[in-house]
Amino acid sequence: DNDKLFDLHLWEGDRIFLRWLSGDAFFSGRFVYVDNVLQEHDVTFYRGEQVVPTMPSTTAPANQQPHYHPVDDTYCWLCNGAVTKRHCKIICQVCGFTRDCSDP
Numbered sequence: 653d654n655d656k657l658f659d660l661h662l663w664e665g666d667r668i669f670l671r672w673l674s675g676d677a678f679f680s681g682r683f684v685y686v687d688n689v690l691q692e693h694d695v696t697f698y699r700g701e702q703v704v705p706t707m708p709s710t711t712a713p714a715n716q717q718p719h720y721h722p723v724d725d726t727y728c729w730l731c732n733g734a735v736t737k738r739h740c741k742i743i744c745q746v747c748g749f750t751r752d753c754s755d756p
Contacts, residue, residue: 660729664690672697725753 658667665683672679672695681695725742728735733746740753 665693668693 657670662670663683663685665685669681669683672681675697677697679695679697681693683693684691725737726735727733728744728747728749729751730749731744731747733744735742735744737743737753741750742753743750
């Protein structure tokens with residue numbers, strides 16, 4: 653359910669990135685995090701032969717802190733499939749998505 657997507661545990665940049673997925677253009681984006689806090693991001697949209705760069709922008713409010721919930725390690729963030737943990741790696745048994753246990 654796409655309407656529930658923003659209720660999930662997301663990085664600050666995910667809320668920006670997810671808006672771009674519904675567009676028609678190809679894009680490349682860069683997100684800069686320091687101590688798990690988004691400091692800046694920029695994106696370039698590719699529409700046919702035209703390249704439309706955007707200016708970097710800062711987005712994280714100073715008072716926003718990442719938060720962790722133990723349940724985050726029990727399902728895949730992409731497909732909600734079952735995961736296994738191996739040496740601080742969390743691996744989805746359905747789609748193969750892998751993340752590090754230190755990811756917020």
